[in-house]
Amino acid sequence: MKALVVEDNPNLATSIATFLTEAGFRVETCDDGQAAEQWLRHLSFDLILLDLGLPNLDGIHVLRRLRARQDKTPVLIISARDDLDQRVLGLEEGADDYLGKPFSLVEVVARAKALVRRAKQFGENSLQCGGLELPPDSPTVRVDGEAVALHRREREVLEYLLINQGRLVSKGQIIDRLSDLDDAITPSAVETYISRLRKKIGQAAQLRTVRGLGYLLDAGEPRP
Numbered sequence: 001m002k003a004l005v006v007e008d009n010p011n012l013a014t015s016i017a018t019f020l021t022e023a024g025f026r027v028e029t030c031d032d033g034q035a036a037e038q039w040l041r042h043l044s045f046d047l048i049l050l051d052l053g054l055p056n057l058d059g060i061h062v063l064r065r066l067r068a069r070q071d072k073t074p075v076l077i078i079s080a081r082d083d084l085d086q087r088v089l090g091l092e093e094g095a096d097d098y099l100g101k102p103f104s105l106v107e108v109v110a111r112a113k114a115l116v117r118r119a120k121q122f123g124e125n126s127l128q129c130g131g132l133e134l135p136p137d138s139p140t141v142r143v144d145g146e147a148v149a150l151h152r153r154e155r156e157v158l159e160y161l162l163i164n165q166g167r168l169v170s171k172g173q174i175i176d177r178l179s180d181l182d183d184a185i186t187p188s189a190v191e192t193y194i195s196r197l198r199k200k201i202g203q204a205a206q207l208r209t210v211r212g213l214g215y216l217l218d219a220g221e222p223r224p
Helices: 010-022 033-042 059-068 084-092 105-122 152-163 171-178 187-201
Strands: 002-006 026-030 047-050 075-079 097-100 127-129 132-134 140-143 146-149 206-210 214-218
Touching: 002 010, 002 033, 010 026, 010 105, 026 033, 033 059, 047 059, 047 105, 059 075, 059 084, 075 084, 075 105, 084 097, 097 105, 127 152, 132 152, 140 187, 152 171, 152 187, 152 214, 171 187, 171 214, 187 206
Parallel strands: 002 026, 002 047, 047 075, 075 097
Antiparallel strands: 127 132, 132 140, 140 146, 206 214
């Protein structure tokens, strides 16, 4: 599980990161709203812990832009702005939970786990694109109705492409997404898995390489 902690108090950010790491999260920290906005445009996380009073770009604006991109990553606001109006605003802008400062770090971890667990439950349906269907926790993908076996890495890459279908995904994003698995993934390995996936999915969906930028999976042209 990957979490981004956006908090400009370095001591608090370190404490939250330590507790989350001990709970099994892989944590990145950021102390600037504008920097967080750029990170979230290019990197993928399972959870975002977001302060509101940030330098350069307020946390509400970070959240607003995230949701405007249809990014559904769970967001837990952690803020000293604890009045009712701010809580309502944060939730209306798309936050999944709101925790006012000061708070217990144990509660932060509990709420973080709950948000990730809820997101996983909502995501337990099959992923589909064109003639592809990837059931949850399955070692096979259905290609025009036929089951095709996948290597573990192939499945991880295909799952990430399906989640982001219709959007350009860079090689670096794939590496970053899979880097918490037991063995490392290299750029050449990504190319190999993409090549194998193309052969396995055939014309059921279009997996394109955008030279110098990354990969794009979509349904392609409508089929009869």
